[in-house]
Amino acid sequence: xxxxxxxxxxxxxxxxxxxxxxxxxxxxxxxxxxxxxxxxxxxxxxxxxxxxxxxxxxxxxxxxxxxxxxxxxxxxxxxxxxxxxxxxxxxxxxxxxxxxxxxxxxxxxxxxxxxxxxxxxxxxxxxxxxxxxxxxxxxxxxxxxxxxxxxxxxxxxxxxxxxxxxxxxxxxxxxxxxxxxxxxxxxxxxxxxxxxxxxxxxxxxxxxxxxxxxxxxxxxxxxxxxxxxxxxxxxxxxxxxxxxxxxxxxxxxxxxxxxxxxxxxxxxxxxxxxxxxxxxxxxxxxxxxxxxxxxxxxxxxxxxxxxxxxxxxxxxxxxxxxxxxxxxxxxxxxxxxxxxxxxxxxxxxxxx
Numbered sequence: 130x131x132x133x134x135x136x137x138x139x140x141x142x143x144x145x146x147x148x149x150x151x152x153x154x155x156x157x158x159x160x161x162x163x164x165x166x167x168x169x170x171x172x173x174x175x176x177x178x179x180x181x182x183x184x185x186x187x188x189x190x191x192x193x194x195x196x197x198x199x200x201x202x203x204x205x206x207x208x209x210x211x212x213x214x215x216x217x218x219x220x221x222x223x224x225x226x227x228x229x230x231x232x233x234x235x236x237x238x239x240x241x242x243x244x245x246x247x248x249x250x251x252x253x254x255x256x257x258x259x260x261x262x263x264x265x266x267x268x269x270x271x272x273x274x275x276x277x278x279x280x281x282x283x284x285x286x287x288x289x290x291x292x293x294x295x296x297x298x299x300x301x302x303x304x305x306x307x308x309x310x311x312x313x314x315x316x317x318x319x320x321x322x323x324x325x326x327x328x329x330x331x332x333x334x335x336x337x338x339x340x341x342x343x344x345x346x347x348x349x350x351x352x353x354x355x356x357x358x359x360x361x362x363x364x365x366x367x368x369x370x371x372x373x374x375x376x377x378x379x380x381x382x383x384x385x386x387x388x389x390x391x392x393x394x395x396x397x398x399x400x401x402x403x404x405x406x407x408x409x410x411x412x413x414x415x416x417x418x419x420x421x422x423x424x425x426x427x428x429x430x431x432x433x434x435x436x437x438x439x440x441x442x443x444x445x446x447x448x449x450x451x452x453x454x455x456x457x458x459x460x461x462x463x464x465x466x467x468x469x470x471x472x473x474x475x476x477x478x479x480x481x
Contacts, residue, residue: 134157134158134195134435136152136158136195136197136434137163137189138152138160138164138197138198139164139165139185139197139200140201144200148427149177151428154428155435157432157435158431160179161194162188164182164187166183185201185212189212189218193218196218196434197209197213197219197220198220199213199220199222199223203227204228210247211239213245214236214247215239219247219248221248222451224249224454225308229455229480230455233452233455234481237448237452240448247444247447248433248444249447254312254313254316254426255426255429257422258397258421259313259396261419261421265401266387272389273389273390274347274349274389275351275352275390277353277354277388278385279355279356280356280366280385281306281310281358281367281384282357282365283363283368283369284359284361284362295337296333296335297335297336301339302338302358304458307357307458309367310367313367318349318387320348321348321460322347322348322472322474323345323346324344324461324470325464326341326461327342328340328341328465329341333360338465339360340357342354342355343355367384367397370397383400401419456477459476460476
């Protein structure tokens, strides 16, 4: 049996500690150190019997881990990942890959120059439901994809906004939450080439949006709509529909619909609708459930990270791929601000 990978974690906040729990339960790796300047992180590292460092650079130099999970604030993703590249240490970077497309391009250049593999933590790509939806589209089970519907509707509790940054531009559902759904749609349906968007802050009156409506064009020619609001009691969001995170009460409702010329698939309840024989609106529709095996995508992501470090697998989502998701989110913000149709590719070209 091969030796376990020595994985360190930078950032011992909520998601960082979740990664640490997964490492402790894994047969593929062991925790080798924690970098986080807070006194609480020092005590946490001591409780796990691993070295603690204020700075990730000291951790890279002294611990020399096989890989580093970057679970720090977004502003630190770029410098930490570049330091990993320079030190020859593969990294799993929590989403978003960096703050902006421009900074993501700097990271991609460093990765290309050093050849050090990097994996970005859009962990939902590892979910068997998302993989099954992608397979249904890619293999033509739905025929030619025509229309996509995405919903992210729920109500955040009032005390969520006690943190001032969540009431300001950049702290709303577009940049904090929608990035997950955009990545899911790109992974399942292919590239998004054009974006139109409207936003509203009418419900709370904060500087940041509480509601948005998106219109998307995919490279395949399919069109999509996405409706987003964090101000309404509703069951139609990945958080509440998928059951992926036990902290949210699971609802038996879809949050995505993928429609093609031969059938339609609702996700994550995975109901496939099609005609058995005769086609047309007078004919009865048949419904069957596609049931992929269930497993924790974060567990699979960690296993995959160890395999990427060992050179057994290629990264499911690279920094360059994750930059594509970030470009769509930036295009949404610009489209809402200007009222124009925005190309994510143009966002990347302008940032170069």
